[in-house]
Each structure stands twice: as C-alpha cells, then as structure tokens.
Amino acid sequence: MKDTxxxxxxxxxxxxxYSSTRKRLLGIFLKNVGYKKKRAxxxxxxxxxxxxxxxxxxxxxxxxxTILKMITGVTFPTSGDITVNGRVSALLELTSGFDLEFxxxxxxxxxxHILGLSDKEIKxxxxxxxxxxxxxxxxxxxxxxxSSGMKSRLGFAINVNIRPEILIVDEALSVGxxxxxxxxxxxxxxxxxxDNVTLLFVTHQTxxxxxxxxxxxxxxxxxxxxxxxxxxxSEYYKEMYNMN
Amino acid sequence: xxxxxxIIALNIREHKDNIHQVMKLSVADLKKTYNGSALGWxxxxxxxxxxxxxxxxxxxxxLRSGGDVGGYPFILxxxxxxxxxxxxxxAITGGTNCIxxxxxxxxxxxxxxxxxxxFTSLALLIVHLILVAVVILIFWIMGYPPTIYLxxxxxxxxxxxxxxxxxxxxxxxxxxxxxxxxxLVKSFNIAVFxxxxxxxxxxxxxxxxIVHTILMLNPVTFICYxxxxxxxxxxxxxxxxxxxxCFVCWYLVMGFLxxxxxxxxxxxxxDVL
Numbered sequence: 001m002k003d004t005x006x007x008x009x010x011x012x013x014x015x016x017x018y019s020s021t022r023k024r025l026l027g028i029f030l031k032n033v034g035y036k037k038k039r040a041x042x043x044x045x046x047x048x049x050x051x052x053x054x055x056x057x058x059x060x061x062x063x064x065x066t067i068l069k070m071i072t073g074v075t076f077p078t079s080g081d082i083t084v085n086g087r088v089s090a091l092l093e094l095t096s097g098f099d100l101e102f103x104x105x106x107x108x109x110x111x112x113h114i115l116g117l118s119d120k121e122i123k124x125x126x127x128x129x130x131x132x133x134x135x136x137x138x139x140x141x142x143x144x145x146x147s148s149g150m151k152s153r154l155g156f157a158i159n160v161n162i163r164p165e166i167l168i169v170d171e172a173l174s175v176g177x178x179x180x181x182x183x184x185x186x187x188x189x190x191x192x193x194x195d196n197v198t199l200l201f202v203t204h205q206t207x208x209x210x211x212x213x214x215x216x217x218x219x220x221x222x223x224x225x226x227x228x229x230x231x232x233x234s235e236y237y238k239e240m241y242n243m244n
Numbered sequence: 245x246x247x248x249x250x251i252i253a254l255n256i257r258e259h260k261d262n263i264h265q266v267m268k269l270s271v272a273d274l275k276k277t278y279n280g281s282a283l284g285w286x287x288x289x290x291x292x293x294x295x296x297x298x299x300x301x302x303x304x305x306x307l308r309s310g311g312d313v314g315g316y317p318f319i320l321x322x323x324x325x326x327x328x329x330x331x332x333x334x335a336i337t338g339g340t341n342c343i344x345x346x347x348x349x350x351x352x353x354x355x356x357x358x359x360x361x362x363f364t365s366l367a368l369l370i371v372h373l374i375l376v377a378v379v380i381l382i383f384w385i386m387g388y389p390p391t392i393y394l395x396x397x398x399x400x401x402x403x404x405x406x407x408x409x410x411x412x413x414x415x416x417x418x419x420x421x422x423x424x425x426x427x428l429v430k431s432f433n434i435a436v437f438x439x440x441x442x443x444x445x446x447x448x449x450x451x452x453x454i455v456h457t458i459l460m461l462n463p464v465t466f467i468c469y470x471x472x473x474x475x476x477x478x479x480x481x482x483x484x485x486x487x488x489x490c491f492v493c494w495y496l497v498m499g500f501l502x503x504x505x506x507x508x509x510x511x512x513x514x515d516v517l
Contacts, residue, residue, distance in 0.1 A: 015515055024516070025422035028508060069514075073354035076511040088354070099348065101276045113268045114355055142279075 004083070005166060005198050006048040006071060011080035013041040013066050013222075040066045041077070042222035050086075053192055053199035055209035055230055057237040058219035064202050067219075068168050071200065086198070087115070089164030100144035104135055104154050107143055111158050125161050132187070133157035134180070153180060160187050167191065170202045188212065206234040251503050258356035266359050270366035277367070288371045289378065292330045296323055299443060313445060316476050320383060322443070324475035325468040327379045328400075329442045331372040332408060332464055333433060335365060339412025340429045343420040347517040350420075357510060361412030369405055376401075383475065393478050400470040400481070407463060407495050414502040417509045420517055440464040460487065463494040 017036040018024040027033040041063040048054055058064045069075040072088050098107050108129055112122035130139050133153045143151065160167070169188065189212065191197045203209050209216065209230060216233020218226035218240070226236045259266065278284045300319050303309055313321040342364040349355040376397065380390055419425040437443075439459065446459045446469070459465055466487055473479040481488055 016512070021422045021424070025418075025424055028418065028421060074351060075514045099272070099276065101279055102272070106272070106275075110269075110272060111353075113265045114349070114353060116265075 003050040004047050005050050005085050006046075006200075007081075007083040008044050008046050008067075009081040009083075011041060011044045011070065011077045011082055012039065013063075013070065013075070014039050014078040039222050041070070043080070044222075044224045046217065046224065046227060048198060048200070050198055051192075051196045052215060053201065053213045055206075055213040055216045055233065056200060056202045056219065057204075057206070057209070057216060057233060059241070061221075062219040063222040064219055065170065068170055068200065068202065071166070071168060084166070086165030087163075088166045088168065089115075089159045089162060098143045098151065098155070101142055103142055104133070104139040104146070105130070107154070108158055112162065115162060117162065129154075129157045129161045132161060132183075156184055160184075160191060163195070164191075164197060166198045166200070168200045168202075185211070206237060210234055248500075248503050248507070251506055255358050255503075258358050259362065262356055262359050266363045266366065269359075270363040270370065273364055273367035274370060288374065292327075292375060295330075296326055299326070303443065314476050316388070317386070320386060320388070321445075321472065321476055323379055323382060325442050325472050327372075327375050328404065328467050328471045329437065329440075329464075330375060331368055331404060332467065333437065334368050335408035335412060336415075336433050336436065337426075337430060338364060338368065339408060340415040340419045340426045342412050343416035343513065344426075344517070347420075351514050351517050357513070358413060358506065361409055361416055365405060365409045365412055369401070372401070379475070391478065393474050393480070396481055397471070397474045400467060400474065403470075403491065403495070404467045407467075407491075407498060410495065410498040410502045414498065414505045417502075417505040417513065420513050421509065436462075436464055440468055442468050461490055463491055466491045 015038040016024075016027075017038055018027060018033070019035075023033050023035070027035065044063075044067070056064050056067065066075065070077055070082055071084055073084065099110060102110060105126070108126060109119075109122055112125070117125075133139070133150075133156075135150060135154060138146070138150065143154075146154070167188070185208075188199070192199055192212070199212065201209055201213055213230045216226070216228065216230040216237075217224060218233050218237050220240065226233055278287060300322055303322075304318060311318060339361060342361050343350065343357070345364070346360050349360060350357060380394070384390065415425065415429060419429070440462050441459060442464075446456065446465060449459070450456050469477075469487075470481065473481070
C-alpha cells in the first residue's frame, strides 16, 4: 500500500518583483502597477512516501529552498496543489526562527507550543534538547547573546528532538565543529531508521547526501530535471555542474 | 480565492485550535516588552502615571483650565478617559507593527497569522486591566467608591478589544508590505489623540452641532466616553443607543477591511518579510 506523505501536483511559484517598496504598497490598492515575474518553481510534480529519504540537488536559485518552504507551509504556491501529511520539522536557516529576547530555554517552550506540544511533553524533551545542544549554563541567557554556532546547535537540537514525522534539512549538517557534525549525522540516521521519519535533504555536498538518501531529485531553473536513485542523481548533478 | 465567509470560519477555527498558544504568546509578548529593563513590570504603571501627570500639569497649572467636571475633580475626569487611551494608543501603533515584530512566526514556521494580532492585543489588555484596577483604587482613595455603573466596564473593554484587534490585523498586514504605513499611523496617532476628547470635554463644543457630531462619531471618542460614562457621567450604554450603533458600524467596516487585507495579502506576506 502506498503511503504518500508529500505530493506536489503541477506546482508553480511565481515571485512578484516590484522595482520599489512604494510600488509594492501601491500594488495592494491599484491593479495596474507593473512588476516583474520570477518563476522560482515551474510546474513541478513529485510524490514522496513515508520513510523515504530524498536528496534535493541544484545550484543556487534552482528553486530548492522555495520547495522546502512550501512543504513547511510557510510560503504558498501560485498555482498547483501540495499535500503534506505529518508534522514537519524544518531545519531551514538554523540561526533564525528564534525570539532573540528570550532565553534558549524559553525558546524551547515557545517552539514547542507553536508546534502544538503540551507543557508536559516539552518538559520531557527539555533535558534531552539542552544536553544535545551542549549549551550548558548558556541555556538561560537571551538568544541574542548567542554566537551563530550556538544558535545553530540549539536550532538543530530542538528540531530533531521534537519527534518530527517529516524532517527537512537544508545545509544544516554543516554547522558546528566536526564532533558536533558527527553527532548530528548520527542523530539524523537514528531517527530515520527508528521512527520511520521521512527525510528531505538539501546540500551541495553529494557525498553526504549519498550517505543518508536513497532517492535524488535534481532541480534546474525551477524545473525538476531528474528524479531517481541518489547515485544517479548525484552523477547527473555533477555532470551538469562541470559542463557550465 | 476564498470567500469572506471562509476567512471568518478560518479565523474562528485558528483561534479555537490555538487558544493555548495564544495565551502563552500573549504572556511571552509582555515579557518581551518588559524584559531587559531593571524595573521590568513597573514600567507598565510608571509610564502612564508620568504621562498623566504631564497632561494634568499642562492643563491645570499651565493653561489654568480644567475645573471640576460633573462634580468630579478634573484629574479624575482626565484619568477615567485617559486609561482607555493608554490601551487604544498602544493598540494603534503596536497593532501596526505586530506582524513585523513576529515576522519569524510568518517566515520561519507554519503559524496561524490571524492569531498574531490577538495575542499582542491580549498582552495590552492584561496591562490595561491592571491600570483600570489602579484607577478604581484612585477614585476610591479620593472618596468616590465604585458604583453600579462600573459593571458595564467589561462591556466597553470587549468592544474596544474587538475593534482594535481588527485594526491590528488590517494595519499589521499592510505595514508588513511597506513601512510607510506605520509612519503614516504614527503621525495619525497624534491627531486621533487630540481630536477624540481625551484631554478636553467634547461637550464643550456642543453648540457647534456639526463639529460635535463628527467628533462623537469617532470610535475612539465612543470608547473614551464609555469609560467616563462608567466612572463619572453615570450613564448606561443602552441610554444612548445611536452611539453604540455607530460604533458597531465602525467595527463592521474595520472587520471587513481586515478580512480584505488578509485575503489579499496572506500569500504575499511570507515572500516580502
């Protein structure tokens, strides 16, 4: 039986590029304000089943991040349908998504509440998260005082420990020192195997992707140009890269 | 595109499903406002008391005006209306910035955007409740114990909350697109303050029918006078139904504008912030 967790059906995303904020503001009230269209994602179709781990390759501007943002439900497609079943945990730009005025601990609760966890559930996870993040006493300091490495560690620790069903990793495994990177990789492998988590992985390092993933998708200029085994996808991507 | 009824239904559902988060976030919003200062929470009271003192000084001592109103000392008349303005003034400017202030809830995670103005307004309401308690206490200390008319105070609070909640959604969405709008609101805020009979009694211009009527149509005046009706004038809200109806009309307009803004901008906001 097929158990599709993510389905993209002819999805297109067009960004409206106004030449100035003034024009954008006018565009709310007037119809005839001109803007350029940027097709970030162009008629993309794919399905991902539960437990699959998929790598997404593509150069900067190929539309990878837009796809991930649409899966997390942060941004919306201009046309087409997206179906997502399951709690999404996204490791997008790890250093952001915190309330800078709050301490690390308060941010754990905030994120937990927003994701719909109860106080009791968060309390159970709290120690694991703090331990994983290796922040020690800093956990009670405001996040604005953290270095980017500390923020990334906390972001990673929260996102992998809140029992996600779909995990989205965007270049996130390149944070911190080698020891922390190794720990992250182990944790990701562990939750993929143990909890049957679906993984979406974006990276430029094809070798890392091949470690985790079984399937690969290659994007170019907003279009899906290859979808298949991770090794083939990786080869395809490297060739494309070398040609240019 | 969804119809307005769908958006209303969605609005109710988002609030129902997230009531727990909304409560937590409103408390968090207060912490965010008052954290990082040594006196912390005390500022919630110090700031308004100071403002009140300055206005009282300017009018009573400086302008040698401000005699008793309806048998109450001017300072009591002033504070009873002013307390509502402390909420409304903050809601007008704060509401305009609410979505920018919480941009990470829009761009970094999936969060019901319509509840953002709700929890920021709720945070203001918590401070407001404290201030109202202080005002009741001041009246009492000065020899005016609470009367039965105070029971309609929660009603006016509810109207005020609902109106400015709609305003915050509308203004927050527009100013997320361009900061110009929040600058516009800041200038406009001063005009609203001086034209709403918070510092001076609108009844003073009662002989000029047109000006008086226009001033009375203002929803901010309605709330401010509602508060004074409870504390000073001893008037029930149902004794002046035409004013209430006028306010409800304003609320419907504001509600429509907020839904229009949501419908128009919800999908664009994450790409812009």
